[in-house]
Amino acid sequence: TYVVDERCIKCKTTDCVEVCPVDCFYEGENMLVIHPDECIDCGVCRPECPVDAIKPDSEPGMEKWLKLNSEYALKWPNITIKKDMPKDARDHWDETGKFEKYFSP
Numbered sequence: 774t775y776v777v778d779e780r781c782i783k784c785k786t787t788d789c790v791e792v793c794p795v796d797c798f799y800e801g802e803n804m805l806v807i808h809p810d811e812c813i814d815c816g817v818c819r820p821e822c823p824v825d826a827i828k829p830d831s832e833p834g835m836e837k838w839l840k841l842n843s844e845y846a847l848k849w850p851n852i853t854i855k856k857d858m859p860k861d862a863r864d865h866w867d868e869t870g871k872f873e874k875y876f877s878p
C-alpha cells in the first residue's frame with residue numbers, strides 16, 4: 774500500500790485526491806492520509822504530489838506513517854475533490870519536524 778508521510782503536513786496540495794481510482798484519501802486539518810486497506814497500490818497518486826509525501830509502506834522508516842494513516846483514515850472524512858492549498862504551504866515544503874510542530878488529529 775501507499776501511505777502519506779510528514780511531508781504533507783501544512784502542504785496539503787490535494788492534487789493526489791483527484792487521481793485515485795478508489796477514492797481512498799481522508800482529510801485532517803493539515804494533512805491527508807490514505808486508507809491502507811482501500812489502496813490498490815496503483816501508484817498513480819505518487820507523481821501528483823509536489824513534495825513527494827506519498828510512498829510505499831515498504832520503504833524504510835514508514836512504519837510510523839502506516840500506523841498513522843490506518844488510524845486516521847477511520848476518523849477523518851473522505852476527500853475526492855481538490856481544494857486550494859494553504860496560502861503558506863510553500864513555506865513548509867522542505868521543513869522538517871513538522872509532525873511534532875503541527876500535527877493535529
Ligand code: SF4
Nearest residue numbers: 793812813815816818
Ligand atoms: Fe489511490 Fe492508487 Fe494512490 Fe493507492 S496508490 S492511494 S489506490 S491513487
Ligand code: F3S
Nearest residue numbers: 781785786787789822
Ligand atoms: Fe499532501 Fe501531496 Fe496530497 S502534499 S495533499 S499528499 S498531493
